[in-house]
Amino acid sequence: MPIKDLTRTLTLPILKPAELDTLDQFFQRPEVRAFLTQSRDPAHTAANLQACADLLPRLHPSRAAALALMGGSLVEDDADPAILFPVLHDLLGQWLRSLRPFCAQEVEDDDDEVDEADRQAWQDAQARMAAVPEDERWQVEALHQAVDLLVLPMMTMLMRDRGNHRAFIADDDLMAMLYAMTTTNDSLPFEQLHYLWLASRVSYEDELVVVLPTSGTGFVAQAHAINNTFHAFTLLQIIIGEHAEALGVKREIAARTPDMDGDTADFQWLQAGAYADGQLKNMMQWAWGEAALRDHAQKHGKRVLIALETDEGTKRNWSGFNGVVHEAQRPSMTFVRYLTRDEVASYLA
Known part of the structure; x- marks a missing residue:
């Protein structure tokens, strides 16, 4: 044999x-x-x-x-x-x-x-x-x-x-x-x-929660094989651009593609702990772009990112994070559903 x-x-x-x-x-x-x-x-x-x-x-x-x-x-x-x-x-x-x-x-x-x-x-x-x-x-x-x-x-x-x-x-x-x-x-x-x-450092999240406190809206996305949080920002901003009207986003969202080499933040991206009692308590609780997506804080058992619209805008930019590390990786960020008003309030509480 x-x-x-x-x-x-x-x-x-x-x-x-x-x-x-x-x-x-x-x-x-x-x-x-x-x-x-x-x-x-x-x-x-x-x-x-x-x-x-x-x-x-x-x-x-x-x-x-x-x-x-x-x-x-x-x-x-x-x-x-x-x-x-x-x-x-x-x-x-x-x-x-x-x-x-x-x-x-x-x-x-x-x-x-x-x-x-x-x-x-x-x-x-x-x-x-x-x-x-x-x-x-x-x-x-x-x-x-x-x-x-x-x-x-x-x-x-x-x-x-x-x-x-x-x-x-x-x-x-x-x-x-x-x-x-x-x-x-x-x-x-x-x-x-x-x-x-x-x-x-690649992350998977079946239910990634994104909250937009300026408009009081948000959504749930499925994150598959995401390199790091900068990578997540790019893919999430594509989703926000596609759903901008329903999400009540006022600012213009730049057009982008999933595999673009460099990108810039359209929002001030924060972690869940930046808000308490519905108020912004700590602007410095950034969602660090170099971190693995799974390293960010959870709330109510879900990974949470906060996309804050600010008048002055943000200066964060990145490059080299959106490529794949293996041909079988196939990263994606998929829109699942909108958050209800009560859910938005609970994630900012």
Whole structure:
């Protein structure tokens, strides 16, 4: 059977760098080719993906990442994205924990203004790498490359299944490592890992509440795969423009498209806590554009944004936030319904 042949060949130990496969070599293995051919048959796809899930933890990271890439190709052809993802999620955490000690932000020796903890972290990371015996460093590099390769199938599965995404962003330890190893890591930089950090910031809201206090109106929207709050502003302002008369908006709303690179706020965008007892209490409670949409405050169990019309207008502008991080992302903001007057009052109370 293909899975038995695959298991037998992939579980052989890798004892030296020459035994590592390139991707071409991996996919040219007869056992891999036979297994992939069988897996493309819908009658075997799900079972073979489950077999891969069982096999992956037993493999050298280099082979595990390549096998995961094969699984990702099956998901791109409409296989179930949830079968393999939990194992990849677990492997990523294990691999990043192994590499984390080698990662730190570079500090110049003659920089007297740098924080001492950052200086020590940089020195420690260099010392740890130097302590790895020369004939074992290839293992660190192989693991480093495996992480970047694992990003590709994980992105495919993250963007096709909200359950995968929920589990991913709920892993606080992994999110902390992802942030540190993509933003403050000069000693062992990754080429692809930042895509997983970007994917982790994507938000989904089945009922996003938008309140327009100047006109006493508002609406509910469904937010799907939104990069961040700047991205949400662009898409929400399109909806407001389309419903401007019903919403009682007085100012002119600029025409815009969902994927435009740059945009400017037509409103002063605030968080729910800016209002209390129906009155504006804190103009500085901005809805920060760089934040993930899901990071904003909730009220009555719903994520709330306030779009305030101001006489002087606003100066907020942004660029580079509206593109997709993966072809399967397909971001959208969909109008659901108008708020009632009582609902508007309750969200401003």
